[in-house]
Amino acid sequence: MKSLEFGVGLWSALMGDLHHRGQGRRESGAFLLGRVTDTAKVVYDWLTYDELDPQSLKYPIVRLDSSAFAHLWEGCATRQLEVVADIHTHPHGPAQSRSDRAYPMIALTGHIALIAPNFARGPVMPKDISFNVYQGEGRWHSYYRSDAAALIKIL
Ligand SMILES: [Zn+2]
Structure with missing residues (x-):
């Protein structure tokens, strides 16, 4: 499986932004935008859920209006990037x-x-x-700890 690659500054800025937007009190999230190479999915930018839909953080569970996806595809086209992953925060474990x-x-x-x-x-x-x-039909493969760290490269 291709790893997800982040520049070191981008990784810490992303985490800081998610923490700031959730104010340490609620979940926040973002789509990660980048390019797919032969060996990796390289992240160059992100668009947060509240940037795409200001209402999104008002619910207990993050949900996005369909108009948010129009903004997302527009944001990808402008940057000539594609969605390579999403990320959101949880109060406790991952x-x-x-x-x-x-x-x-x-x-x-x-x-x-x-x-x-x-x-x-x-x-x-x-x-x-x-x-x-995501494996389709509601199924997922999940990786934690060293298995997750092997798939996330911070360069
Ligand atoms: Zn969640």
């Missing part, structure tokens, strides 16, 4: 919730959904993240 499993943000086989624990209170390391790969 395991997927029942609704995370039932409602992928993008329901395509192979789509990667990351979860950062502790509302992304820093420093967040790749081993702290859950790396979840």
